[in-house]
Amino acid sequence: MVDHRLRSAWTPDSAETAALPTKAVRWLTRRIGRLSPGAPPAPDSAFVVPPSRIPEKARAELVEVVGTDHVLEEAGERLGRTGGMSYLDLLRRRYPGGLLIPDTVVLPADPEQVQRVLDVCVAHDIGVVPFGGGTSVVGGVTALRGDKQAVVVLDLERLNRLVSVDPTSRLAVFQAGVRAPDAQRLLAVHGFTLGHVPQSYERATLGGFAATRSAGQASSGYGRFEDMVQGVRLATPSGEWRLGVAPASAAGPNLRALAVGSEGTLGVITEVTVRIRPLPERERYEGFVLDGWERATDAVRVLAQNGLLADITRVSDEDETEVSFALKGGLATTAVRRYLAARGITRPCLLILGWHDRAPQRKRALRILRAAGAVSLGRAPGEAWRHGRFAGPRQRDALLDLGVCVETLETATHWSGLGELYEKVRSALHAALDRPLVMCHVSHAYETGASLYFTVLAARDPHDPFGQWERAKQAASEAISENTRGTITHHHAVGLDHAPYLRAEIGDVGMAVLAAAKHATDPTGVLNPGKLGL
The missing domain is CATH 3.40.462.40 (FAD-linked oxidase, cap domain/gating helix)
Incomplete structure (x- = not known):
């Protein structure tokens, strides 16, 4: 049996939890109040993992597509692809109960196998949750069943190839499961870089970047990931879908832009064609x-x-x-x-x-x-x-150990409304939490406006740790949504957490357009149920 558990969203890839210096803990305690150290992450044995609901006939057909070693139903494998990396996701690993555990994990080897897996799931009315690096912080990889009898996680880790490099056109084609550091290493051999470096860089995948319209730390110079994408290949329940044949086109609406950011609801991205640039000299x-x-x-x-x-x-x-x-x-x-x-x-x-x-x-x-x-x-x-820009997730683990409620949220607006939105979100968070430390930075700026990225720390409520953040997130989201000049998400995507506020941003007609696109590519609704409000 091939061991795929290193893909677990719960295990740091490159370093141990970053312990906080004693002086930092003392300063933080003075700032936000007394801390009550919380429970450590629970072992897999602490969770009740129900039997898989996948029908035996469907399982046999999945095995026929990808092989026995790549249809995984063991408890550890399923737990390893349960949820993402939000504060509430991590809390659920410390307080067993309430996890939505997928029935099966399937690992296809190439785009053709992805399409065949979808065909099996459509035939048996099984939900499918695409899974890349597992770094979603908005519930984007939560294994909802919707109205389906079962749900599989479609892990794309084996789609890990650099398909081609075109140095003349400065284009590269990657399979969707390639992680960002591997993409950088593969391109560097040819003297190029992608230039996309979000904080999730160490474990996130290129397919995930495209599916969520990711923005990186160097977006001011290299652009957002959607700006880099020149073509996509998707597997859908209605058949394969390829988009992007030229650097620019007036052949109707930009359907590539519809696919990029669709969060696994319209299709499973299997390949991404991206713009590349020469490695910087200095x-x-x-x-x-x-x-x-x-x-x-x-x-x-x-x-x-x-x-x-x-x-x-x-x-x-x-x-x-x-x-x-x-x-x-x-x-x-x-x-x-x-x-x-x-x-x-x-x-x-x-x-x-x-x-x-x-x-x-x-x-x-x-x-x-x-x-x-x-x-x-x-x-x-x-x-x-x-040198410390990727330390945030590990520092968050240390803060969780100390009993700190620590989470981030983000938005964006035009320059003329930036100060007002900043104050409204800060006020909402201060009203919802007791003595919080609310920090903010701008890391993505444009000619017409900028993002606001908030980090929130508060002493965790030991009696209601989940409700504490849920109320604060709701208050901040309402402050953003009620301000018609702000977006509910600049780069964290919609997932489950932002779905209640999407209609206020794109309107009834916009929701109808999304529903129509969903029906065209996924008429029975097997793809990532519940995400994007679909």
Whole structure:
């Protein structure tokens, strides 16, 4: 039997949980209140895993398609593909009960097998949940059955090939199960990079990026993933669907854009054609501080509207900057605080810039930043951010061990409404939680607006840990949804968590269009039941 349990969404891939320094724990306790350490993740044996509901005839047909070793019904295999990586998903691993466990895990080897697996599931009316890196934080891979008798998780880990590279056109074709680090390694051999580096980079897949319209840390320079996608190949219950034959087209509505972001509800993405770029020759990461959130975001706006954003442009509000300084501590931080005070910075907001080549643009950008009163801290803050940028998920595990409610949420709006939306979401979170620490940064900026990415920490309610965050998330989501100038999700996708608010954003006609597309590709509704509100 092939051991596929390393694909478990619950096991860190590259490092142990990042223990927090004692001084950081003391500071956090003073900030958010007394902590009650929570239960550790429960072993698989603590969970009741019901027998698979897959009919024997359907199971035999799935085995015929992918082989015995790739139809998995053992408890550990099924638990390993149960849910994603949201705070509530992780809580469910610490408080056994309430997990929606799939009946079977199926691992096809190529796009043709994916299509045949779908054909079997349609014939037997079995739900299908596509699964890549398992990093969804909005319930996108929750194994809902809907009205189906059973549900399988379709794990695409074996679709892990670089199919082709076209250096002349700067295009590469990948199978959907390729993880981001592997894609980078395979492209580097040819002298290219994808340039897509979200925080889920270490384990997320290219198919997942396309299915959720992912945005990476370097999106200011390389674009969002949807901008990189030039073609997609999908398996659907109605047959295979291929999109993208030219760099631009006026052949009707852009159906490729419909497929990208469809979250496994219209088809299973099996291949992605992406735009690639030469590897940068030089990279420079540096830090600046501006006085106050309004001035800091205004400086980023001016950079964006003059085409001078760094490839990585990230500005933190006062609370997030305070945390950065407080957790670092030491004489160096004290000296920095004194230096900033001497320069007239009373409300420091940290700006990180990462440049991939583009020296002329950097020189022009620095003139704008100096005019805005930015104080340079040199390369040290930029390099510190660069080296620690994937540590968030492991730090979250450590915070969970301490009894901290820790989660993120994000939105985006136009520049003219950014300050108002920022205040509304912060106010909603402060009203819903007791003594929370609410941090925010902008990491994706555009000519017309920017994203707002919030991180929330609060002492976990030991009596109602699930309800505590559910109420806070609802309050923040309502604050966003009621503001017609903000989106319910900038890059975390819709999944289950944002589905109740989707209609307010796209309207009744928009929901009808999605339903019509769903009926065209998936007339019996087997694909990812319940996601996107479908």
